[in-house]
Amino acid sequence: MGPSLLLEIALIGVLGIGSQWLAWRYRMPAIVIMSVTGLIVGPIFGIINPEEDFGDLYSPIISVAVAIILFEGSLNLSFKELKGIGKPIFRISTVGALIAWILGSLTAHYIAGLSWAVAFVIGGLFIVTGPTVIMPLLRQAKLTSRPAKVLKWEGIIVDPIGALVAVFAFEIITFITADNPDGSQLILFFTASVFAIILGWALGRGLGWVFEEGHIPEFLKSPAVVVVVIFGFTVADLVMHETGLLSVTAMGITLANIGISSISDMRHFKENISILLISTIFIMLTASLEVDTLLHIFSPNIIGYVLLMMFIVRPLSIFLSTIGTSLSLNEKVLLGWIAPRGIVALTVSSYFATILLDAGYQDASILTTLTFALVFFTVLSHGFSIGWLARKLGLSEEGKPGVLIIGSNPFTVRLADSLKKSSIPVIIVDSSWEHLKLARKAGVPFYRGNMLSEQTEHMLNTIPYDYLLAATDDHAYNSLTCTTFLPEYGRTNVFKISPYDVVDNSTGVVSRVEGRILFDRKFSIEVLNEKIEKGFVFRRTTLTEQYGLKQYLDEKDDSTVFLYLIKPNGVLKFFSEEMRTVPSTGDTIVSLTPPLKEKEKIQAKLDKVREQSDDV
Template structure:
């Protein structure tokens, strides 16, 4: 008992450490997790989760994969792919079929596997999946069109890869084994249909009950979690691997019911999925033995991996998207990015044992072949997606962007100043009259309520790392901060300090539901806009060795307001009471709201 607890502690610790290390080093998280797992497992021998956890190993991974797949499918709202449905549909149908056939041919003729094993592994390896695609999309900050294609393909095809592998095995058994009848194949098809129906019904029941208030707020997340596990386990008991299809359908149904509490569910599931992804990668890589790692470098396996990366993947994308509106550069990116992940590893390990028991001795290399493809694609695509997307013009600007919530003289002038420094900015407001300030200043703007569900589809927030709530209403600023806190984090979510004379009585509002205070506690909305009316201007001062930060502070007037520091690295540091020790270094640019006659 104590040994199992120790292993679980190590898995969680190594997983979270990998995520933190990836954040600190700006390396792809899945690359770091794979390396940490390999070091902890086959290299140093600290643990072997498959042996240590015994019969618990596969059920834990299976349920975790189901939860991750559901969390990913919660993001599949059809409104996201307006104008892109044709290429997405082609890729997840024709593209997946081509990938299966071509991958199977490569497995047979290059890796030297039998036809039976080749068609099983060919089905497994069509998957990419949310565990690998979603972290890469967040890292690369892709533009919406390319990101939508990769995300939808990864989540939709994920369960179908496992189903194709099951179908291949059942069909091969029917062709080669006299004891297996055609009814077994029909049973598989029926079980897949039943799984989809179960997932759809569970999803509709959740949406219906939440919309009618049948479930209290504090129970919504637990109810969803338990229902996801039920939707996965029940079909999986009928036919192995159909649970993945059920949870995917369940997530898509909920996402397209547009229920009010969908964001709460997303945030809860995102937190869980980050922990589960970390744990699963550590568990799988730490469970590999040294012989499996060494066999990856077999020339046939390396040639098969190269064929999958450089020939089969690009061919399936270009062939399946003929006649669609997908641009050539988008085809190049999508044709290269296809990292394999957890589902491929778990399903291949399952079928390796099943095929070996059925007498297919060449199935012994399935784990090595699959892990080789997973590792090489994760590393190659993890390190190249950012560079390639920038070269093709399909990524957002590297500079951190800023969303200003609330259009007024101060916010639009501040946004214009940042825009002139090539920093992505946008001003949002629900009032068209207030947006006049932004229109006259020539600042990008969006006439939409930032808190509305529709805003998610009207505005792509990927380029904007910071959100500043700068309306005249303290209560609204606080509401915006509390709404977007799970997405941005308090360190990148700012709001103006409370105005004691504004009528709002929010002095007792907990700091846990508000953003970081901008500038200082006494610089309110009224103060800033009055300074603009008095002729204060936005000044930019570059800190050099000759003109130090202390020299700049000495030149400032008592009424000047220090706003933000643009670091030499390109990062933004907004002034706030919580950053009293903010110090400028040579190469940093300080922006302030200053009197025009002050040098």
């Protein structure tokens, strides 16, 4: 491997992760930025051409990456999520997929001008969406729970099905057009598919058993899973091309549903790997396209095909397959629009383009162009429209950043009430019905359950909440909760109440576990609850040009607790000694203030009113 190839690998990584960062920074669809970046450095300026530069390694790298990405997605498919949405998911993944296949094949024949054989192969492939494109869009749009789960399950389940349908269509075509038809190849196809499912299930059960029995140490579990995923994918793919995707999907679903204790750690590891792979693979695929492919995209027959697939085929397949289900009209509209194609469509179509051309179907030469056109236009349109459409249909949780508070006590209930009055989504989670009495009385949203339990994970919709505050009187539990949810919420959005002892300012190991100290180390939950009992009040102060931060600090009482501030644009920031939070003009500071200070403030207002009356 020469220096130039090493440099290209480094460049692909930088461009991929850089695209992800830009998407996060400017709240844009990551897939769109990655696709555009790949086109710029590839066919437009010719800086890199991964397919040519990597040579024989290119296809195996893409295939292994797709396998790991699909496995990571299926690792999130717990059957407990199907409660209330099992019927829509089943119908969309079966009836909907069949309708999409038939309609897509008809469109490919009559509009794109493909022969019946090629049309039915590509029609089967294009029923896929996939986790590579769906997952980033779901994170971006903050969909409500039900449509988000349907899109996630459909993307992961239909991904291998689409590839298998394409293989099945090709085998049927080969069988029908053969001079001496031999059904053995069809039998091999179905046998290989069943073998792939059984292999994936067996590998998943086997991994679960060795993990639970302690035969593999913790530090080797995630690497072992990656190796087994690659092994299962390769073995199944050697038996029959594209069945490897079915194997890794079965393996992931098996691991997700056998209840092994270390599944969450593996899920976080796989999610990190998946983001890295998605970022680099999209750059590699788009950078490997030819200029002629891009120019051919704007042919009338290809544009017409893409438009019909987006505006007719997808909506019809969703509406027809979900008749009689519990999905609302708005949910059907959203699902009927969102169907971006991704890595699987690009990689598998290039494989079929080659074998169909070898079989004498010359019209298969446009498959790569057709696939990229559908991928690019669906990613672009759905990426930019999903958030807007979800908000218009009332299916988005997007808004002001919400707060999830663990622990119901006098202070947290008053804190939640102050956030609620600022129109900030908030919820209190506690396993004690007695503790939640305060929240019920105050009219604050609450959920009864253990935040660390699997049931809470499936029952509580955490999408609206950007911040997590662990504020129970059990400091070890607070630290464990912060550690568990740190990968999901981010290091700057997870806080725990101070575990430090007010007498000797000391604590145990929990102070060094993940989670930033909320407010200040001298304010434990006992101290804060004591202040509430003494009558401390929540005070809102907006800084202006006339009343700035210096004057505010000069007038504040020494016992005042700075809680949080709200920026004019709605951004919420909690005060913490471990984070530098500097209020500025226009910010609203919320603090816990002594009752005497509040009385003085009221008295000053009354005196001002009297003075104005006297002047009159």
